[in-house]
Each structure stands twice: as C-alpha cells, then as structure tokens.
Amino acid sequence: MDQGEVVEHVAIRAGSAGRPIVVGISGFCGSGMSTLARRIVEALPGAVRMRGDDFLDPARSHLRSADWDGVERQRLVSSVLEPFRGQQPGEFRRYGWAVGALGAPEPVPRAEILVVDLIGLFHPEALPSLDVTVWCDVELDVAVSRGMARDRELGRRHEALWTDVWTPNERDFAQRFMPREHAETLYASSY
Template sequence: MDAADQVIALVRDARTDTRPGPVVVAIDGRSGAGKTELARAVGHRLPGARVLSLEDAYRGWSGLRAGVEAVAAGVLAPLARGEAGALRPYDWHAGRLGEPLAVPVPEVLVLEGCGAGSAPCAPYVDVLVWVEAPEPVRHARVRDRDGDYWAEHWQRWAHQEEELLAERDVPAVADLVVRT
C-alpha cells in the first residue's frame, strides 16, 4: 500500500454522517518534502475530494502564517459548519491579493502545504499527514522546481516553518508520517 492509499484508508475511517462539513485531510511538511505530489495522488484517487493548496493563500515570502490563518478562518471554519468558504488567492508576481474565490463544500478537502497541520488549522483537521525528507533532498527538489530564485528566500521561509512547528509539533501528532 503506497502513501496515497494509506491516506485514503485514514479518510474512510474518519468519515461520519453526524456533521455537516467535509472530512479535512491536512498534508503538511517542510518545503520540498513532497506534499503536493501526495495531495495530487490522494485527490485523483479519492472520489469527492478537492485539493486546496496553501501556496495560493500565503501572503508572499514573509506571509506563511497570514496565509494559514486566512485559510483557517475563511475556508476551514465555514466548511466545518457545512457552508461554502472563500479564499483570496495571493498573486505572487503582482504582490497583492486577488478577488475572493468560493470554496464549495466538498466531501473531502485535501489541504496541502506548509502549515496545513499547524495550530490555526488543527481544530478543523480530521486526518493529519506529515511528509518529510532530508534537507539536502528538499533543497534540491525546490531548486529543480523553482530554479535559483528560491535560494534567496530559503532561510526566511524555513524560519517561518520552524515558528509554526514550535507552536504545534505536527510530526509528533500526525496520523501518518511519510518519508520521501
């Protein structure tokens, strides 16, 4: 059973008919760990799933926490009540927020990105997955994906990840740890 199948099994165990919102799967990990690939596999294989990337919500290179908090308040809280949420995506090139996008209530929401299992999101998460890889591997993946542009931001971003992890030790409380 691969990692996506393991996540899907956890989702099936977490389903309940007693609440209005979706099953929320948080796929968290440090930059370059492999979160996006796992989320895509889960979303592709799991009927009724919608994948939402936190990268769309981060408020630039210094806005990890702000993006996570915006998703918790604007998407996860309404979905937990069975109501549509809204996300104002961040335009990384223009450096500003875009127009709000509706997030309808899916059967399963796969929230993917650094901070998905952090304290602001934790009250809404049913299945928590931590994805990890050694730093040299993560760094190489990010460089391959984003080029050298990322290098000047690596330390600032890593510091923000560390701050969130200091508040909530996501790997320690995860339902599943995936090593890539």
C-alpha cells in the same frame, strides 16, 4: 505509510465522519506535499484541493520568522476550513501571485473531502480545524535539495531564500511546534 495507504486512510475517515472532512498535509518545503495532495484528489471522488500557496503572504513568507508568520492560517481557517466543515456557504480569496494581490471572492468548495497542503499548517491556529493530519516525512536537508532542484527546473532562482529564510524558518517552526508529532499519519514521500 505509502501513498495508497494514505488514500485508504482518508477514504475510511471520510466514510465514517458523517460530514465533510479536511485533510491537512504538511511537511518541509520540497517534501512532496502538493504531489500527495493532487494524488489524493485524483484517487478519491468527492475530494477537492485547496492550494496552500493561496494562503501565503508574499512579503512575509520571504522573511525570517520562528512561526512561519507568512502563512495566513487564520484567514484559511475562518474563510475556508470552518465554513467547509460546517457545510456553510462562504467566500475566500486566493493570493494571485501573478498580480501581487488577493483575487476576487470565490465560493468555498462543496465536497466530501477538502485536501489542504501547506507549510506551517500544523500550528495551534489551524490544528483544531483539521480532521486528518498527514506529515510528508522527509528530512529537512532532503526536502530542501528537492525544492531547490524543482525551482531551478522552473527557472526560479531562489537559492538565497532557501538558505537564508525558508530552511531556517523550517528549523525554527519544527523546534517550536513539533509538527511531525501532530500528524496522525506519516507519509514516506519519494516525491
């Protein structure tokens, strides 16, 4: 699907759900997840975005793991996704990268659609809490090249993390959990 088709698919699902829905966007690092999430929110009134980076553990996300252990899926599910889907009040805390700690409690947003973009999202801990699943369908080597270029443009020197940690984590996660197969929608990201 292209971006317009993804937006239309989300709008149809939201219109027929009868309750707020969660749209999970995942893919390899650098595949265009955040860009797609922002565009869906811009295109659909009543949609809000939850940045996946707010649910990464900064130490564990920089370590090798076969299941993206640094992705705090359980915290995301219990503090945001389930209260949102159940239209219940709740609070969550974003990870503040600038201060190196969880931030102050914030209320769970109220909206018709919550869009979450996150690596390692299509995992058994989180899949039951996602109403729509979109995979940014980009080959790993292409996604890594894009991500590394983006980081260089932003002045971030993460080459060793990309080659020694993030790319192997992506390969292991894809082999173990087959996230692409859990997506109901494949988005052909051109970034």
